Amino acid sequence: MSSTYDSPSATAPAVDVPPAVRLMQMVQGYQVTQVVGTVARLGLADLLAAGTRSSAELAEATGADSDGLLRLLRAATTVGLLAEVESDRFALTPVGACLASDAQPASLRDFAVMPTAPGHWLPYGRLLEAVMKGRPTTSTTLGMEQWDYYQEHPEDDAAFARAMGDLTARGAREVAARYDLSRFTRIVDIGGSQGVLLAALLAAAPRATGVLFDRPEVIAEARRGISARGLAQRVELVGGDFFTEVPPGGDLYVLKSVLHNWDDEQALQILTSAHRAAEPGSTLLVIEGVLPSEPEPSPLHLINLLMLVQLGGCTRTREQWQALLEAAGYRLDQVIPPLPGEYLHWSLLEAHRR
Ligand SMILES: C[S@@+](CC[C@H](N)C(=O)[O-])C[C@H]1O[C@@H](n2cnc3c(N)ncnc32)[C@H](O)[C@@H]1O
Structure with missing residues (x-):
């Protein structure tokens, strides 16, 4: 046959x-x-x-x-x-x-499940509404905002975190390879989910300890994975709300795939929390797509649309990143582009706190 x-x-x-x-x-x-x-x-x-x-x-x-x-x-x-x-x-x-x-470097099973779960599938089914009104359809579809929905549906929340973890695992070692982490001593991953990225960063920063910060229910889930990776002594787990405060004392703060979930005003609040917690001169590494400034097809345009429908966030151009970081009291010093052929399109935006 x-x-x-x-x-x-x-x-x-x-x-x-x-x-x-x-x-x-x-x-x-x-x-x-x-x-x-x-x-x-x-x-x-x-x-x-x-x-x-x-x-x-x-x-x-x-x-x-x-x-x-x-x-x-x-x-x-x-x-x-x-x-x-x-x-x-x-x-x-x-x-x-x-x-x-057991697919290597990471399974895509949860990533494949994620868009078919009701929390994703149903809001995206109302794309037209999001485009007409310029705002997400989550609250009209699910009766609440995305993160509140996850809080009420722990299984979906865990599946989403695993899916993000699998995606992050595919790119995490490559992030560590593109950026010298050896000088840092305390790495704070804000919205770090299950700690997949933090574990890879710590492997490349032998002198550093880590702080994993996320919503309390996510941190409760992350504890087992951090122990299983043998990092229980090296990683502090902190649950909280990044709109209020984030842990102090890091010489490196990391925000990966977080800020694009939020509009400029909310993203500024998160960055302001980081700024309050960080010492002058400390480093902030934002790991996200950088939308082309010129008209050109890119998978990031699909992510930009997804952010509108699900969360009311957006993907940003280099100029928009620079303005946002400046407004929060950071200086954008370099943008390391993704490797050629890299599907995930993560750039590394290195900024320093003024
Ligand atoms: C898109 S995920 C990114 C996860 C991880 N950084 C990665 O790239 O794999 C966004 C993360 O932000 C977290 N988050 C959402 N709202 C939060 C809040 N108010 N305070 C702290 N974390 C929050 C979510 O729980 C989730 O882990």
Whole structure:
């Protein structure tokens, strides 16, 4: 039986298809997201890691309906996650293998689940409303703001934190490789979630201790992971609200993928908390996308739109970063761009407290 293992998937971006076909592929994008998310939720990559399985075997292992699962498996072959190597025997492709729990450098399983969870999926379904009104749809869709929703839905919150952790793990060592951390002695990661980035930064800063700061419920979850990494003695865990205050005494403060969640006024409040806690001359490292100043396609435009819909934040150009940091009492000294070909598009913005 032929498989799509080596052939372009029916829905992958392709430049050599007629415009109408390309458009129809785009329209079907929502189905692809759900197929990937459902394959991830069912743990099919782990079940297929040891070898090929039939739809009946996979239905038994997952408790899924056999007809529904067979349809899902064939849809997954069509988008390139799986291959049907003989009739009704399925194998992982290299793309599908990225969903396995032990994929290196980090699994993308939770990242695939994340957009299909109600807290993401439902607000984004009202993109038109966000565009018309210029504000997020979370409170009208979920009945509350995003972080309040997570507080009330601890499972979604934990899944979101794992997804961010997996993404961060993919880029964390590379961040440490691009920026000399060896001179720092106390690194405070503000909104540091489960401590994935902080652990990588500490590995590159042997003299430093760390402070992991996030919402109290996130810090409660992070404790186990920090201990499992052997960092319990080296990392102080602090729960709180970064609009009020952040821990003092760091010679390096880090904010990764935090400020783009907020509008300028709120981002300024967070930076002001950091400024109050930090000594003059101390370093602030903001790790985020820098939106192109000139018109040019970039995945960051999708993130910018997502920030509008979910949180009312935004992705910023270099000029906007500079103005925001200046307003908070920081001097932007350098912007280290992402490595070529790096999908995550994180720049390192190094600033110093005046
Ligand atoms: C998009 S996540 C980024 C997590 C992490 N820095 C990373 O890049 O993987 C934003 C983080 O900000 C935290 N956060 C949101 N509101 C907060 C608040 N008021 N005080 C402290 N942390 C907050 C969230 O819990 C979450 O961990």
